[in-house]
Every structure is written in C-alpha cells, then in structure tokens.
Amino acid sequence: MLIFLIRHLPTDWNKKGLLQGRRDVPIDPITPNVSKQIQKNKQLLNEMGPFDIVLTSTLKRTQQTATHYGFTNYRCEELLDELDFGSFEGIEKRKLIEKYQSEWLEHPRHLVLGESLADFENRIFAFLEKYASYQKILVFGHGSWIRAVTSIHEIGNVNKMNQIVVENNTLIPLDFINHSLGGNHHWVAH
Numbered sequence: 001m002l003i004f005l006i007r008h009l010p011t012d013w014n015k016k017g018l019l020q021g022r023r024d025v026p027i028d029p030i031t032p033n034v035s036k037q038i039q040k041n042k043q044l045l046n047e048m049g050p051f052d053i054v055l056t057s058t059l060k061r062t063q064q065t066a067t068h069y070g071f072t073n074y075r076c077e078e079l080l081d082e083l084d085f086g087s088f089e090g091i092e093k094r095k096l097i098e099k100y101q102s103e104w105l106e107h108p109r110h111l112v113l114g115e116s117l118a119d120f121e122n123r124i125f126a127f128l129e130k131y132a133s134y135q136k137i138l139v140f141g142h143g144s145w146i147r148a149v150t151s152i153h154e155i156g157n158v159n160k161m162n163q164i165v166v167e168n169n170t171l172i173p174l175d176f177i178n179h180s181l182g183g184n185h186h187w188v189a190h
Contacts, residue, residue: 086114
C-alpha cells in the first residue's frame with residue numbers, strides 16, 4: 001500500500017507555535033510561496049497518480065488543503081484526525097515539550113494527553129487495516145498523525161514521531177507491506 005501524505009496548509013496557530021489538535025482551525029490565505037509549493041507537489045502527484053482514494057480528516061484545515069490542491073471528491077475519515085492534546089490545545093508546543101521533555105521525544109507512547117498516545121497509535125493501525133486493500137492513497141492530514149505513521153513505517157511504533165519534522169504542505173510517500181502472522185497484522189516499510 002502506497003500512501004502519499006500531505007500536511008495541511010499553514011494556519012495562524014501554526015505560525016504562533018500553538019497546538020491545534022482537535023480544534024477546527026482554518027488555513028491562512030494562500031501566499032505566493034505556498035502557492036508555488038502546491039504547484040510543485042501537484043506535479044509530483046500527477047506523476048504518481050491516479051489514486052484509488054483521496055482522504056482528509058474531519059477537520060476543515062485538511063479539507064481546505066485538499067480543495068486548494070484541486071481535490072473536491074475526497075472522503076472524510078475520522079481515523080485521520082489529529083492527536084487530541086487535551087489541555088495543551090491552544091497552548092504553545094514548547095510548554096508541552098518543557099513538561100514532558102525526554103518522554104515526549106523518546107517514549108511518547110506512554111503519554112496520556114487528551115487521548116493516550118497508545119490509543120493514537122492504535123487509531124493509525126486501524127487506519128492501515130481499514131485501507132489495506134487500496135494500492136495508492138492520497139491523504140491530507142496533520143503533523144502529529146503524519147509523524148506518527150512515519151515513525152510506525154520506520155520502527156513499527158510511534159516512539160520516534162517527535163524526532164521527525166514535517167512542515168506544513170510537505171508531501172511524504174510511504175510504502176507499507178502488511179505481514180499477517182497468525183491473524184496478527186504487522187506493518188513494515190516496503
């Protein structure tokens with residue numbers, strides 16, 4: 001399964017370094033630099049497509065991004081929703097990092113914010129299972145979700161997610177293979 005992930009376009013909260021999580025923050029007006037990056041990504045998508053399915057989260061910033069890319073026939077998927085940061089939503093990300101320090105960077109799977117990161121990881125595995133029959137998927141998603149699935153791709157869990165940087169409007173392709181072992185599925189990089 002080949003998944004092409006695009007992190008949503010910048011928002012005012014991104015510029016301020018605030019954690020958005022489940023808050024339904026809209027994207028900012030498109031600047032010339034952002035427009036240029038959209039065009040570069042669209043060229044790559046045209047070369048890599050067509051896609052079996054185009055997905056967004058249920059939050060408008062991913063849907064607005066898909067629309068700016070010219071995709072209006074997308075499906076909303078709640079499994080793609082951003083990590084619930086609980087009381088940290090609307091707060092500067094640096095404050096979360098100050099509080100949890102090395103645990104946030106090296107062992108986030110043990111943390112519980114508005115949702116536990118173990119549940120967040122399970123939500124990503126549920127997504128991979130749900131769409132396993134698709135060959136090429138285009139996803140308009142969120143920073144933590146994309147970093148987490150990239151970590152799963154690299155090491156099999158979310159513990160590396162906060163060591164990965166994914167800027168807004170970045171396109172990342174990931175190729176997954178599902179190894180089924182006695183009814184248990186294990187996702188690995190292709």
